[in-house]
Amino acid sequence: MNIHFQIACLVFGILLLAGPVNAQPALVLSAAETERLGIEFAQAVPVGGDADLALPARVTVPPMAMSAVSAAFAAEIERLWKASGESVTAGEPLVRLRSPELITAQGEFLRHHAALALQRSAHARDEALAAVGAIAERRLEETSAALREARVNTAASRARLQALGMTDTQLDVLARSGKLHDSLDLLAPHDGYVLEKFAEVGQRVDAMTLIYRLARADRLWLEVRAPAERAVEFSNTQQLFVDGTPGAATISHIGYDVDTMDNTILIRAEFATAPAALRPGQFVMARWQGSGGRTFEVPPKAPFRHAGQDYVFVRTDAGLLARPVTVSSRTSERVRIGDGLNGDEHIVSAGTAALKALWLSLQEQR
Numbered sequence: 001m002n003i004h005f006q007i008a009c010l011v012f013g014i015l016l017l018a019g020p021v022n023a024q025p026a027l028v029l030s031a032a033e034t035e036r037l038g039i040e041f042a043q044a045v046p047v048g049g050d051a052d053l054a055l056p057a058r059v060t061v062p063p064m065a066m067s068a069v070s071a072a073f074a075a076e077i078e079r080l081w082k083a084s085g086e087s088v089t090a091g092e093p094l095v096r097l098r099s100p101e102l103i104t105a106q107g108e109f110l111r112h113h114a115a116l117a118l119q120r121s122a123h124a125r126d127e128a129l130a131a132v133g134a135i136a137e138r139r140l141e142e143t144s145a146a147l148r149e150a151r152v153n154t155a156a157s158r159a160r161l162q163a164l165g166m167t168d169t170q171l172d173v174l175a176r177s178g179k180l181h182d183s184l185d186l187l188a189p190h191d192g193y194v195l196e197k198f199a200e201v202g203q204r205v206d207a208m209t210l211i212y213r214l215a216r217a218d219r220l221w222l223e224v225r226a227p228a229e230r231a232v233e234f235s236n237t238q239q240l241f242v243d244g245t246p247g248a249a250t251i252s253h254i255g256y257d258v259d260t261m262d263n264t265i266l267i268r269a270e271f272a273t274a275p276a277a278l279r280p281g282q283f284v285m286a287r288w289q290g291s292g293g294r295t296f297e298v299p300p301k302a303p304f305r306h307a308g309q310d311y312v313f314v315r316t317d318a319g320l321l322a323r324p325v326t327v328s329s330r331t332s333e334r335v336r337i338g339d340g341l342n343g344d345e346h347i348v349s350a351g352t353a354a355l356k357a358l359w360l361s362l363q364e365q366r
Contacts, residue, residue: 026319027358039351041315044296044341054336057224057240057286059278062270065219067189069212071205072164075099078183080201080211087193088214093185095199095211097165105164106180109157112150113175119143119150192216195280220274222249224286225264229326230338231255240269240286245277249286263308296341297334299349303327304356312337313348313355320348322359 075097082094126143129135158171165186195213199205222240239248249269258265303310311322325340348355
């Protein structure tokens with residue numbers, strides 16, 4: 001007699017004992033049926049203190065701690081100084097670009113810079129002449145307008161070179177020396193490390209092509225998927241802890257939408273100072289001290305899941321009842337139940353799969 005036939009027979013017998021159709025169906029099994037299905041019982045083990053949630057967490061970099069190093073003009077990559085994962089220092093060269101466009105922009109800046117110097121001299125001369133009445137007032141107005149235009153042109157050409165990646169120091173050197181360069185080093189905007197490298201030496205890139213993505217080393221988040229039924233227990237003043245890591249991450253975001261695949265919400269926490277032991281992309285166990293009541297540990301095969309809810313089978317005088325519970329953490333050896341048990345129950349610790357099949361069949365028949 002196979003297990004499916006046994007379950008079918010048991011369902012018929014249970015239907016006669018289950019009581020009113022609107023009541024919780026109890027599974028009533030004889031001692032022989034219990035043994036045949038491999039059902040075993042255990043008592044939940046109480047855990048001291050409040051409900052302690054331990055869930056897998058992913059270490060991520062906040063968007064505000066990231067920056068991009070891109071080519072602001074069409075160029076050829078002549079040199080790369082950093083690879084993915086390497087640390088960088090603010091002002092350190094990252095990539096050298098070579099392009100004729102750079103020479104054109106520098107030449108325009110030098111022409112406007114020279115024109116500005118001439119207009120300043122002309123304006124100073126006309127101001128002196130106007131003070132003694134040697135020239136008409138209109139001529140001084142024309143000279144002042146030409147000076148303002150020269151200043152605008154110089155500022156615009158300077159801003160263009162800054163947008164291409166030249167620093168104020170490099171621009172001052174260019175203005176003094178007048179020496180044009182067809183290559184430019186793009187510098188690290190801050191201390192940190194390289195998250196990703198997107199280009200290679202010798203590659204031709206267009207304007208706005210991403211070359212590096214950087215991250216600051218002092219900013220990290222923990223992202224946790226927590227059971228949706230425990231969302232009300234979280235607040236922005238609570239903290240998450242990672243074993244072996246100093247400091248704690250303070251919760252900064254509690255998700256509203258629920259993932260329909262696993263009935264969880266996103267909890268995000270931020271470290272005040274990123275621990276040196278953690279790296280972006282790393283998976284760790286994050287602990288959270290909840291505010292619930294007593295917590296119990298049960299064998300790993302005791303809980304089962306149906307329609308987004310966790311259950312355990314509890315032995316009662318009426319039979320075996322499926323009781324809703326909240327699983328706060330899970331390992332290969334024990335499962336921690338944060339809500340749903342009192343501590344005096346005997347629960348099914350083995351044979352749960354067969355009982356679940358019986359329970360679902362009974363549900364469909366009612």
